[in-house]
Amino acid sequence: MEFLDSFKSELEVVSPGRINLIGEHTDYNMGYVLPTAIEKNITFNFKKNGTPDTCSVYSKTFDTGFEFNLKEVARSEVEWRNYILGVVNEIQKRTDQLQGFDCILESNLPTGSGLSSSAALECGLAFGLNELFNLGLTKLEMVQLSQTAEHTYAGTQCGIMDQFASVMSKEGHVILLDCQSLESNYIPINLQPYKIILLNTKVSHNLATSEYNVRKKECEEGVEIIQRKYPKVRSLREVTPEILDACKIDLPEVIYKRCSFIVAENKRVLDMTEHLKKNKLEQVGKLLYEAHEGISSYYEVSCPESDFLVDFSKKYDAVLGARQTGGGFGGCTLNIVHQNGVEAFIKEASAAYKSKFDIELEPFEVKPTGGTSAKELV
Numbered sequence: 001m002e003f004l005d006s007f008k009s010e011l012e013v014v015s016p017g018r019i020n021l022i023g024e025h026t027d028y029n030m031g032y033v034l035p036t037a038i039e040k041n042i043t044f045n046f047k048k049n050g051t052p053d054t055c056s057v058y059s060k061t062f063d064t065g066f067e068f069n070l071k072e073v074a075r076s077e078v079e080w081r082n083y084i085l086g087v088v089n090e091i092q093k094r095t096d097q098l099q100g101f102d103c104i105l106e107s108n109l110p111t112g113s114g115l116s117s118s119a120a121l122e123c124g125l126a127f128g129l130n131e132l133f134n135l136g137l138t139k140l141e142m143v144q145l146s147q148t149a150e151h152t153y154a155g156t157q158c159g160i161m162d163q164f165a166s167v168m169s170k171e172g173h174v175i176l177l178d179c180q181s182l183e184s185n186y187i188p189i190n191l192q193p194y195k196i197i198l199l200n201t202k203v204s205h206n207l208a209t210s211e212y213n214v215r216k217k218e219c220e221e222g223v224e225i226i227q228r229k230y231p232k233v234r235s236l237r238e239v240t241p242e243i244l245d246a247c248k249i250d251l252p253e254v255i256y257k258r259c260s261f262i263v264a265e266n267k268r269v270l271d272m273t274e275h276l277k278k279n280k281l282e283q284v285g286k287l288l289y290e291a292h293e294g295i296s297s298y299y300e301v302s303c304p305e306s307d308f309l310v311d312f313s314k315k316y317d318a319v320l321g322a323r324q325t326g327g328g329f330g331g332c333t334l335n336i337v338h339q340n341g342v343e344a345f346i347k348e349a350s351a352a353y354k355s356k357f358d359i360e361l362e363p364f365e366v367k368p369t370g371g372t373s374a375k376e377l378v
Contacts, residue, residue: 001056001058001065001067003049003056003058003102004058004104007045007047007102007104008047009045009046009047009104009377010046010047010048010132010376010377011045011046011047011128011131011132011374011375011376011377012043012044012045012046012374012375012377013043013044013045013046013124013127013128013131013372013373013374014041014042014043014044014124014372014373014374015041015042015043015044015120015121015123015124015127015166015372016037016038016039016040016041016120016166016169016369016370016371016372017037017038017040017041017042017109017115017116017117017119017120017166018035018036018037018038018115018116018119018120018161018162018165018166018169019035019036019038019115019196019198019325019334019366020033020034020035020161020165020325020326021034021035021036021174021189021272021334022034022265022268022269022272022287022288022291022323023035023161023265023266023268023269024265024291024295024299024301024325024326024327024328025159025215025219025261025262025265025299025301025327025328026159026179026237026262026265026266026269027158027159027160027161027177027179028157028158028159028179028216028219029159029179029219029235029236029237029262030179030180030234030235030236030237030238031179031180031235031236031237031262031265031266031269032176032177032178032179032237032266032269032270033159033161033175033176033177033179033269034174034175034176034177034187034269034272034273035161035162035164035165035169035174035175035177036165036169036173036174036175036189036368036369037165037166037169037368037369037370037371038115038366038367038368038369039366039367039369040108040109040110040115040364040366041107041108041109041120042105042106042107042109042117042120042121042124043105043106043107044103044104044105044124044125044128045103045104045105045377046101046102046103046128046129046131046132047101047102047132048099048100048101048132048133049100049101049102050100051099051100052070052099052100053069053070053071053099053100054067054069054070054100055067055068055069055070055088055100055101055102055103056101056102056103057081057084057102057103057104057105058102058103058104058105059080059104059105059106059107060104060105060106061105061106061107062080066078066081068085068088070088070092070098070099070100073085073088073089073092075153079154080121082153082154082155083118083121083122083125083149083150083153083154084121084125085153086122086148086149086150086152086153086154087122087125087126087129087145087146087149088125088129089149089152089153090126090145090146090148090149090152091126091129091130091135091137091145094135094137094141094145095135095136095137097133097134097135098129098133098135099133101129101132101133103125103128105121105124107120107121110200110362115198115326115331115332116162116165116166116326118150118154118156118162119146119150119162119163119165119166120166120372122146122147122149122150122163123142123143123146123163123166123167123372124166124372126142126145126146127142127167127372127374128374130142131374131376139167139168140182142163142167143160143163143164143166143167143168144160144163146163147159147160147163150163155213156212156213157212157213157216158212158327159179160177160179160182161177161179164177164182164184165177165371166371166372167371167372168184168371169368169369169370169371170186170368170370170371171368171369171370172188172189172190172368173186173187173188173189173368174186174187174189174276174368175187176269176273179237180235180237187273187276187277188276188277189276189368190279191281191284191336192339193338193339193340194281194320194336194337194338194339195336195337195338195339195342195365196334196335196336196365196366196367197334197335197336197337197342197345197346197363197364197365197366198325198332198333198334198335198363198364198365198366199309199332199333199335199346199349199353199361199362199363200331200332200361200362200363200364201303201305201306201309201330201331201332201333201353201359201361202359202360202361202362203303203305203330203357203359204329204330204331211301211328211329212301212327212328215258215299215301218254218255218258219236219258219259219262221255222236222251222255222256222258222259223235223236223239225247225250225251225255226239226243226244226247226250226251226259228250229243229246229247229250230243230247236259236262236263236266237266239259239262239263240263241263241264244256244259244260244263257297257298257299257300258298258299260298261294261295261298261299262299264290264294264298265291265294268287268290268291271283271287272284272287275287281320281336282320284320284321284336285319285320285321285336286320286321287321288320288321288322288323288334288336289310289314289321289322289323291323292306292310292322292323292324295323295324295328296310296324299328301324301327301328301329302324302328302329303324303328303329303330304357305330305353305357305359306324306330306331306333308352308353308356308357309322309333309349309353309361310322310323310324310333312349312352312353313333313335313345313349316337316341316345317341318337318338318340318341318342318344318345319335319336319337319338319341319345320336320337320338321335321336322334322335322336342365346361346363349361349363350363
């Protein structure tokens with residue numbers, strides 16, 4: 001692309017991926033989640049290009065880019081572009097101050113790994129354009145417009161967790177986020193002498209986006225049926241185990257399984273919060289295993305590769321707990337592993353996984369880190 005030869009950055013933005021310690025698929029059901037940003041991120045470099053409406057975006061990671069006109073923003077047939085275009089579209093609904101810009105981005109976030117590279121892309125762009133053009137958007141506005149962009153342009157009916165964690169996270173903490181009220185609290189997380197080890201399965205099954213939207217519809221169907229007996233219920237967040245039990249006879253088996261997972265998962269988030277506050281690490285691990293059983297058997301968004309790794313981890317005393325993290329159908333498993341056992345666990349898990357699936361496992365440690373940040377460059 002022509003602008004690359006003369007590009008001189010005015011602004012650098014670092015936008016992180018995230019893990020969710022527990023609380024999977026509860027965000028679009030108005031429930032609780034417990035995420036944090038991690039060091040894996042996307043770095044953006046921005047400059048104004050002096051034009052009123054010509055924009056260029058280039059990915060160094062994938063050696064590809066595109067140009068577009070601010071007056072003609074529309075969905076693209078190229079999937080990754082829609083995360084960019086969707087954010088620009090949402091910003092232009094809120095302000096007329098956006099002008100031509102050039103942007104170069106580079107990512108060390110594994111795509112399809114369940115670490116929310118899409119939210120990092122959306123939020124980093126929104127954050128950078130807000131700084132570059134002094135748009136006056138609040139952090140929450142950038143979170144919300146990024147979520148809407150994913151709905152409208154990328155086609156995933158995601159909850160707000162990924163974007164919220166990418167922007168709002170605080171080093172050394174997880175966020176207890178109430179996805180109904182958007183109230184949040186920072187919960188200190190000290191797992192010493194344990195570490196958070198992610199094992200990237202290197203698989204991302206094609207079902208992920210389509211089945212994600214199916215799960216959302218299944219939960220909505222469950223709410224509609226429950227409302228016949230309990231009209232005040234607006235989401236699965238407000239369904240207790242007693243209400244669910246009273247409605248079991250009315251719910252199709254699959255819908256009941258989906259609802260029961262969400263109801264149980266919300267409780268696990270609150271229980272996990274208390275265990276972290278009291279440093280009850282064994283209970284933290286047990287909840288991870290419980291959550292994975294729900295993900296696999298009740299919500300059915302796991303896959304053979306993730307199930308294999310979680311089952312494998314149960315053989316090791318050094319591992320307190322494990323589960324698939326992210327939207328589902330692949331990505332990473334999250335493992336709480338004693339620091340003295342990390343090397344052996346990774347070595348043996350990698351060998352077993354290679355033997356079973358003929359895929360090289362990608363292991364890495366993650367630590368809770370701060371959210372999206374920017375610095376001006378001279």
